């Protein structure tokens with residue numbers, strides 16, 4: 001984005017207004033819609049990287065969207081070096097490592113604070129054909145500069161004894177890949193953001209949906225947002241980071257304007273099963289089956305103007321992902337389907353996830369999921385899916401002070417920190433570290 005001139009800004013009074021019922025009018029430099037991982041890390045970036053004041057507004061609370069359901073893997077093993085998201089993801093992982101290091105530098109334990117673990121990741125295949133593809137993948141990942149290794153089924157038995165891939169199977173192994181706990185990481189980021197409230201630079205407005213835009217007649221710019229309880233003016237930028245709701249929200253916000261904007265982001269529902277304090281098998285690494293990559297990129301055969309209802313009923317896909325978190329919970333995923341905005345748990349999908357995991361971990365076949373009812377949790381979230389498989393990060397062409405940051409589908413935790421950096425650089429007029437052209441609004445949403 002063309003640089004936005006820095007203005008002297010009036011700092012608002014320190015406010016934390018979570019669930020405040022009195023209505024107010026406030027002015028901030030930046031107003032962010034959405035307190036998921038994308039919105040909160042963008043807030044963090046402005047707070048630590050500038051002197052701007054920031055408000056975060058959410059219709060609910062942090063982690064109520066896709067973020068709260070995230071499995072937490074920050075992996076490169078299933079990424080393609082030539083893809084548009086490669087540099088964004090690489091940069092984000094670098095920033096996550098620096099983040100974990102900064103936690104350590106504060107005398108805190110990133111494992112405790114963020115659920116941070118360098119477990120390495122395994123992308124596993126069970127046929128000779130998949131094994132051949134995995135070898136090619138390892139070659140490409142190595143050429144792209146990552147430490148990557150192909151493991152035969154024999155190697156895998158030593159590395160991950162609970163896993164069974166058959167004699168022809170194998171895995172791509174990336175020992176440097178990490179994972180975190182989304183809810184803990186969000187809590188940590190939120191706490192750090194709140195330190196800026198006392199300096200008058202940060203405020204939260206939760207349980208307070210954005211309902212319309214504030215626009216003055218004299219300017220073509222957006223001045224801020226009206227929420228159910230407040231008027232929030234944004235002097236420099238309004239950021240829309242409302243996950244899978246971004247498209248419908250933008251549609252509503254711009255309905256009465258002459259700006260044609262259609263953000264084709266759709267909710268892609270996912271289930272995860274969490275088995276608490278699971279002692280029946282241990283994992284040394286994070287695992288994902290090769291089929292995940294195909295399911296991730298399954299395109300929806302619909303035009304960007306199609307309604308969510310029009311893509312309902314598309315085939316459910318379930319591919320095995322397995323991680324063990326820092327407190328010994330086994331987290332099994334994951335499903336993908338387009339069923340609108342419902343987050344209702346579907347027991348048949350849970351059974352599917354369990355059955356699929358059993359294909360890779362024979363021990364699970366000896367166990368009955370019903371026996372874990374008391375120690376079982378299910379997470380459901382709506383991934384913000386973009387039909388072209390990459391997020392939208394950039395200003396709205398006709399309204400350069402409105403920036404959209406959404407559409408990270410199954411990689412929002414992974415790509416959060418570089419997305420935040422990109423958005424802040426756009427607003428501050430800094431040269432970007434990662435080229436943002438592939439993520440532009442123009443040509444994809446208008």
Ligand SMILES: Cc1cc2nc3c(=O)[nH]c(=O)nc-3n(C[C@H](O)[C@H](O)[C@H](O)COP(=O)(O)OP(=O)(O)OC[C@H]3O[C@@H](n4cnc5c(N)ncnc54)[C@H](O)[C@@H]3O)c2cc1C
Nearest residue numbers: 036038059065066067071072073210243270381412413414
């Ligand atoms: C089962 C599952 C597993 C996953 N595993 C991983 C993983 O291992 N690694 C990874 O990188 N990613 C993973 N993801 C993807 C990741 O969780 C998402 O990409 C990411 O959370 C998206 O973040 P977000 O902030 O864009 O959206 P959200 O977290 O959905 O946040 C959007 C926020 O906007 C708010 N909002 C909506 N409308 C309004 C309004 N009108 N006014 C105010 N606020 C509004 C919502 O309440 C919500 O809090 C997973 C997702 C799922 C579902």
